[in-house]
Amino acid sequence: MVDTLIIGGGTAGCVLAARLSEDPDHRVRVVEAGGFWASAAEFPPELADSGALPLDDRAPWLWRYPVALTPDRPGQIVRGRGIGGSGSVNGCYFIRAAARDFAAWSAEVDARSWDFAELLPYFRSLENDHDYGDHPGHGRAGPVSVRRIARPTRLVEEFGAACGELGFGEVADWNSLPGGPESGVGPVPCTVGPPDGSGRHRRIGPAHSYLLPALSRPNLSVLGDTRVTRLRFRGTRVVGADCLYGGRPETIWADRVVLCAGAIESAALLLRSGIGPAEQAAALGIPLVAAAPVGEWVTDHPEIGIDYLHPAASGRAVPLEYVLELDDIEIRPYTVAFAPGVHRMGVSLMRPTSSGRLRLATADPLTPPRIEYGYLATDADRTRLRAAVELTGQILETMSAESVGGPGEISDRWLHDRLGTSQHLSGTCRMGRADDPRAVVDDRCRVHGVDGLSVVDLSVVPVPLSRGPQATVMLLAERATVDLR
Ligand SMILES: Cc1cc2nc3c(=O)[nH]c(=O)nc-3n(C[C@H](O)[C@H](O)[C@H](O)COP(=O)(O)OP(=O)(O)OC[C@H]3O[C@@H](n4cnc5c(N)ncnc54)[C@H](O)[C@@H]3O)c2cc1C
Incomplete structure (x- = not known):
């Protein structure tokens, strides 16, 4: 029997495990479906280099899901599977969501607790910003190492210069006050170590920042290769979880269970239970x-x-060194090559109005759920993306780059054919008031209608985030700890 059972040792799970186990009288157990690497040296070497996304077709540290991006556009997505979760395989981009996102989030729960001003102390205390740690709104002493790439690759320099020529202002710090600049071009803050002799940076994920330094505590235990299949209830109180430990069924009993299995698996576990x-x-x-x-x-x-x-070569630092932000649009000059000799610009809609849903395909715990994104379903989303693609065409022209298969006219078909996803799925267990028919958890992450059960991961975020979610998930877990202590 433990005090808190954390299901999923990913981004949020690592933060929560480290913070809750600071109290030596609180027994915390983490169960993680993928590998448990108990030191930085035990991590697979493929996960160390932040310049590469370790998404090989057969990589054992990934979950893979077939999805429908639109009713007639299938896709495939991945998630990290192993200690650190998606934070162990991601692009290391670490930009705080915008203050307006937190204002929208707070409005959903009718409480100030998720306002940017309320959350700023948590943002400050979680980070160790090597470039701006001493600036207002930043932190120097937190567990999360943040730095920008000092010398961007030539391709990225050309991108920055082209954006400047087109009139976009330079943003030195995306995480500056008040609540992040809405537009401009500038370097991406990244969760990486300092450059080594060859200019490479080590990926520093949530396991390195939070979990590994806490492992010597006797009140914290971590079980790897343990997949939770179903929650156990007595009436409407959760009392534990069934799992497969190295393939063998077992039950772990707990006073309280916190789901940190990510927006796909946390939702699937609830549905199955x-x-x-x-x-x-x-x-x-x-x-x-x-x-x-x-x-x-x-x-x-x-x-x-x-x-x-x-003609400029692809780089080796991080997959994304600079971004251009235009309020709800993010334009990403990736430094990783998606095909030999070909570069890619990602054009992303950050506050889409279309939404989708996730349902179980069967009750079998090993069958992946069905995920329908419902992308591009609204005129507003298609119009906004068309405008962003046109602007990207101008940037490429200014860089004297040659677009491959670039559109004359950007039809809906053209958009569909190039449609992908940023791998930031969220909202499956929305936060909201008890009388909100769309809400699954309350503003303290407790599941409505059941006792002893919380969800703390990207699934609870009730609004689209204008920036990539990693910084927000860590913030969420830091904030949720206060109520779970
Ligand atoms: C390839 C990729 C690149 C990305 N790049 C960026 C980026 O650069 N910047 C950014 O901001 N965001 C990025 N993201 C998104 C970001 O990494 C994730 O949104 C974030 O890490 C999610 O955190 P989480 O705690 O919700 O889930 P996760 O970190 O995914 O953790 C969930 C954990 O639960 C475990 N688990 C799941 N089911 C079970 C079960 N049944 N039993 C036990 N354990 C279970 C999983 O194995 C995993 O370890 C990227 C995502 C991907 C996939």
């Missing part, structure tokens, strides 16, 4: 514990990939 839409549970023969709109809303950043040729 009888917390979800009543008709879905009935159709799959799952006994209902509490009716809840789990998986009924899904949001993510649709991304159009524009390939181009340019």
